[in-house]
Amino acid sequence: MNDLGPFAAQSVWDGSEMLECVSVIPETPNVATFTFRAPSDALFHYQPGQFLTLEIPAPGGTVYRTYTISSSPSRPRSISITAKAQADSIGTRWMLDNLAPGVRLKAVGPAGLFSHMVHPAKKYLFVSAGSGITPMMAMTTFMFDLGTEPDVVFINCARRPSEIIFRERLEHMASRVPGIDLKWVVEAPDRFAPWTGYQGQLNQLMLGLMAPDYLEREVFCCGPEPFMLAVREALQGMGFDMERYHQESFQAPAEKAEDLPEIDDTVPEAGEKAEVTFARSGVTATCAETDTVLAVARSSGLNIPSGCTFGLCGTCKIRKTSGEVHMVHNGGISDDDIAEGYILACCSHPIGAVEVEV
Template sequence: MDQATAPAPTGFHLWDPEEDDILVCRAVREETHDVKTFVFAPRTRRRFVFDPGQFLTFEFEIDGETIYRCYTISASPTRPDTCSITVKRVPNGPVSNWLHDHFKPGMTLKATGPMGEFSWARHVSASGKYLLISGGSGVTPMMSMTRAAYDLAEIRDTVFLHAARTPADIVFEDELAMMSRRNRSIRVAHVCESDAPGRSWPGLRGRLSAGMLEAVAPDFREREVFVCGPSPFMNAVRAMLQGAGFDMARYHEESFNFEELSPGEKAEVETAAEEMAPAARTFRIEFAKTKRVVECPEDMPILEAAKRAGLRLPSSCTKGLCGTCKSKKVSGEVEMTHQGGIRQREIDAGQILICCAKPRSDVVIER
């Protein structure tokens, strides 16, 4: 029985965002100069159940605007009374800067989840060997998985490979070293691009390369590989593994990128445009706050049409799973097929996920 389906201990109830989606911040911990961990608990005595590597979607009210963001749970499901997210401050990032500058213990946030397939609980290695590769804040799902293995004293052959800019940017460095010392099935290696002020780096230096991968995990072709980090980092790792003859059926990746339209998304939009049937009806989509209007064919999700027109809107999974693109529909009709990223009461209140909502009339959206 995996963590996602395990029953709550006797005398405890599970946290259910359908009943109460408010989480209370219990602690804020500084991890590095620009990374903080935020620890949450339900308002009542309830426990969290999730697979290590899954994420929560949070609702933020910042400067009068509602913003949705996905954050991977960095805590282990073996400690179910609290959960935590670990957030890196992003230059000009509205949510990360607000969290770092204003969010304190005792404050509350709305959240829903857990969600996601990025977990070794859902992609079990036939060989019993795992390789976790992360860059920057992509360390968080890897930390959740490794913490779970450590807490359960699992003999799970795990290589934890993390890339950082400098040694001052290595998140969870001390805890990873401790877990590696006390559970010999966990091996940790870091790669740093350069030294930090006042601290030189004696380990692997530069950008992650095929040679480094061979040195750290010479048997990587036998392992189940999980990768998380910025899009360019994941693209490079993916190409590296493909070039080395790795079986990509055992490759899994996760990324939440809200600042840019990734090459993959651009390709999806272009492909959708090319494949669009000439006879498809087109509807007018108005974004009320920005006064932008785009044309959207009836067989194209509103998000794709908006991105094709140059609008940069919050999105992540593009599959109706994470809830990041949740928006208020002021008027009009849409057809929406989602995967759990929105609740029925939100739909009843006029909310839609624009990544999987296709217009059936002209639509006005409160964005």
């Protein structure tokens, strides 16, 4: 008997036959899970975290859309994708409005490298935002179905508690297996529903509290690019080995290793020199890129009021008039302030020549 056990006599779906929709389950506003089966009753074989490409007969012409598989290969009789329609969605909007049991679609796949099976480890940290939760759901379900206790810290960020996709299913699994540690982060609570969990933007401080042993974990991240950039910067700032960081983009899931986009974030280099000019004081100081603007000011005999010194209180907010800094804060400054040129001196590292109003 082969690995398919009692299903050994059944064939494995290879993309040559269309998939038939068998159920549509609403998850949150504009989000639904679509479950498919093969008309021949073939089984599905893939790695959790991989994706499918669907051929969608949209009104303006056929479109091809890629969706992460949200089901687990440990349940091979069907395959599911969970999709969210954005304001400008074409394919997903068509699916939400038209896809129903009995409708058949052509699909290609499964494919992709974003799977914990590609990067096996003893401990995992899954970080996602919005519908970026789908590959994390597939990988967690697979671990749950193995029957052994996993070790995964599962972080998901959403606008409100009611918009956390798969919340009830994940909490059920976590209630049965101690090794699934769920952490929800929301921007705001729902009306008339108290929220006692994390609130605000995911930051370095939250990550350290949620997964104190983050240095020991293999990290998987999925969400919008600004979100993933914030996660990368937080991990880099905490000394994480980025060779153990893996991400999946909403726009460009990779099918082969050579398709993986190169992550080229601007980060402070210990051996690189920088220069900070304090315009009002008429002082220019040479420093390392790994020095903070606050530390450079103090070593130059200048006083910038400060409090927490890790980007939380906002006391050291100053205006940057030119140059680039690498700033990883913990909520002490707003996006509007950043757009207007303000930085927090305590967590801003100068990249090259920088001028500030001090």
